[in-house]
Amino acid sequence: MEKPSLPKGTRDFGPVVMAKRQFILDSIKKVFQKYGFQPLETPTMENLTTLTGKYGEEGDQLLFKILNSGDFLKDVDLQKLNSRDSRLITHSISEKGLRYDLTVPFARYVVMNRHEIALPFKRYQIQPVWRADRPQKGRYREFYQCDADVVGTDSLICEAEIILMIKEVFKSLKISDYTVKVNHRGVLSGLAEIVGAKEKETALFIAIDKLDKIGEEKVKEELRSKGFDDKSLDVVFEILNKEGSTATKIELLTNSFSTSEKGKKGIADLSAVFQSVKDYGVSEDHVEFDISLARGLSYYTGCIFEVKINNVAIGSVSGGGRYDNLTQAFGAKERLSGVGISFGVDRLFDAMEELKLFPEETQVSSMVLITHFDSESQRYGLKVLQTLRNNNIAAEIYPDPIKIQKQLDYANKKMIPYVIVIGSEEMKSGLLAFKNMKTGEQTKIGIEDILNTLK
RNA sequence: GUGGAUGUAGUUCAGUUGGUUAGAAUGCUAGAUUGUGAUUCUGGAGGUCGCGGGUUCGAGCCCCGUCAUUCACCCCA
Numbered sequence: 280m281e282k283p284s285l286p287k288g289t290r291d292f293g294p295v296v297m298a299k300r301q302f303i304l305d306s307i308k309k310v311f312q313k314y315g316f317q318p319l320e321t322p323t324m325e326n327l328t329t330l331t332g333k334y335g336e337e338g339d340q341l342l343f344k345i346l347n348s349g350d351f352l353k354d355v356d357l358q359k360l361n362s363r364d365s366r367l368i369t370h371s372i373s374e375k376g377l378r379y380d381l382t383v384p385f386a387r388y389v390v391m392n393r394h395e396i397a398l399p400f401k402r403y404q405i406q407p408v409w410r411a412d413r414p415q416k417g418r419y420r421e422f423y424q425c426d427a428d429v430v431g432t433d434s435l436i437c438e439a440e441i442i443l444m445i446k447e448v449f450k451s452l453k454i455s456d457y458t459v460k461v462n463h464r465g466v467l468s469g470l471a472e473i474v475g476a477k478e479k480e481t482a483l484f485i486a487i488d489k490l491d492k493i494g495e496e497k498v499k500e501e502l503r504s505k506g507f508d509d510k511s512l513d514v515v516f517e518i519l520n521k522e523g524s525t526a527t528k529i530e531l532l533t534n535s536f537s538t539s540e541k542g543k544k545g546i547a548d549l550s551a552v553f554q555s556v557k558d559y560g561v562s563e564d565h566v567e568f569d570i571s572l573a574r575g576l577s578y579y580t581g582c583i584f585e586v587k588i589n590n591v592a593i594g595s596v597s598g599g600g601r602y603d604n605l606t607q608a609f610g611a612k613e614r615l616s617g618v619g620i621s622f623g624v625d626r627l628f629d630a631m632e633e634l635k636l637f638p639e640e641t642q643v644s645s646m647v648l649i650t651h652f653d654s655e656s657q658r659y660g661l662k663v664l665q666t667l668r669n670n671n672i673a674a675e676i677y678p679d680p681i682k683i684q685k686q687l688d689y690a691n692k693k694m695i696p697y698v699i700v701i702g703s704e705e706m707k708s709g710l711l712a713f714k715n716m717k718t719g720e721q722t723k724i725g726i727e728d729i730l731n732t733l734k
Numbered sequence: 735g736u737g738g739a740u741g742u743a744g745u746u747c748a749g750u751u752g753g754u755u756a757g758a759a760u761g762c763u764a765g766a767u768u769g770u771g772a773u774u775c776u777g778g779a780g781g782u783c784g785c786g787g788g789u790u791c792g793a794g795c796c797c798c799g800u801c802a803u804u805c806a807c808c809c810c811a
Binding site for chain 1: 772
């Protein structure tokens with residue numbers, strides 16, 4: 280007999296974990312709805328052509344591909360098959376793949392349904408995604424993303440609202456020590472332009488993105504190996520090391536980027552976004568303009584966001600940005616700009632678990648368990664149970680006539696906070712033994728009083 | 735894809751230079767208690783020591799392989 284097991288990087292979520300996950304999911308969903316986003320779900324699998332080429336070369340390798348049904352080898356070119364190079368035959372044996380994120384399926388949906396979508400279109404989407412990555416801490420092969428995107432407007436108010444939503448989500452999750460890092464692709468391009476490294480842009484971005492992780496010296500080392508000379512490194516780090524408030528940084532960088540159109544646009548956008556946040560009457564706490572923030576996904580073109588929880592060794596728990604050309608990849612003729620944010624539930628979960636931030640109530644299933652000494656009192660309890668439920672109180676009765684210890688033990692394990700004990704005395708007097716499982720306190724009161732306590 | 739670490743009851747871990755029948759804590763379970771749980775006491779179940787091979791009179795321990803888990807790199811939620 281084979282021992283059962285799970286595929287690498289996947290997990291079961293038992294009731295205790297689910298209660299906590301629901302708490303996170305509900306908090307995020309509520310915020311999305313409050314900001315006017317509407318739900319969307321897309322299929323687990325997409326045509327491979329929809330997915331490939333959207334995430335860069337690395338991303339394509341991380342796609343889970345689905346083997347064609349039926350006799351999938353029948354029409355494969357024999358020569359390619361014999362070459363034993365699987366890359367040559369992938370496209371002929373697999374035409375579907377599991378979704379890698381929620382943004383690309385969303386873009387596909389928008390293009391396919393353009394005629395019935397009212398622009399600007401705001402949708403949220405909460406579904407699992409799959410990546411054929413090697414799992415490690417905070418990295419899974421199956422995980423949930425919670426996305427909210429707006430397409431069909433260039434307005435920077437959307438960027439500001441993304442910041443507001445992040446702040447609301449973290450507030451309702453009671454995560455207080457976090458940083459929303461904001462940057463702009465234009466600022467990064469400007470930086471590359473200034474040092475005359477337009478064609479080495481990507482190498483520059485990848486290197487400086489690691490700044491807070493590996494430090495200035497290591498980044499310089501990496502850049503030197505990519506062919507950057509000391510003079511341009513000085514220029515780059517003079518800009519990266521600018522200190523001060525967001526406003527100060529913006530002011531200083533306006534001068535630095537006076538020769539770069541892209542850089543100027545980036546600074547202007549960022550400045551407008553921060554101004555909007557102020558206009559909403561929201562403080563800039565937790566929000567930081569970070570010039571070294573790059574983010575990998577190649578489709579971003581404007582503002583980019585990333586959220587880190589401080590003092591927890593886990594990657595970013597949320598990220599997003601603006602993308603101008605995503606729908607064009609699907610043949611859309613009109614230019615549709617989109618901007619969005621994605622929360623990683625699994626990492627939020629890990630971080631909150633580590634910080635012990637889950638409220639105890641999230642684990643409560645039923646509020647009340649009705650226990651009984653015999654089948655007669657159990658029968659009496661059914662009416663009581665129904666009364667509780669009619670008053671919208673989650674309640675259950677122990678289904679078997681067993682000793683009271685077992686029943687109380689069950690309440691303990693399920694973390695049910697209150698127990699009603701019914702026996703001959705209770706049936707005679709109509710006053711029920713009402714026990715608080717946490718304090719051990721027990722009183723004999725009528726059902727009306729019980730309802731009042733629980734409401 | 736590259737490199738490192740770890741695999742022993744359900745779980746967390748002990749296990750001496752290789753030596754008879756592999757232990758603890760916790761959890762599970764039954765009772766002490768015929769109307770009361772989480773703190774008490776007593777009993778019980780539970781392990782092909784990841785798997786395969788090798789060295790040896792003898793392997794949980796040493797060697798090789800393999801699988802799984804995990805951490806880091808790359809990249810990312």
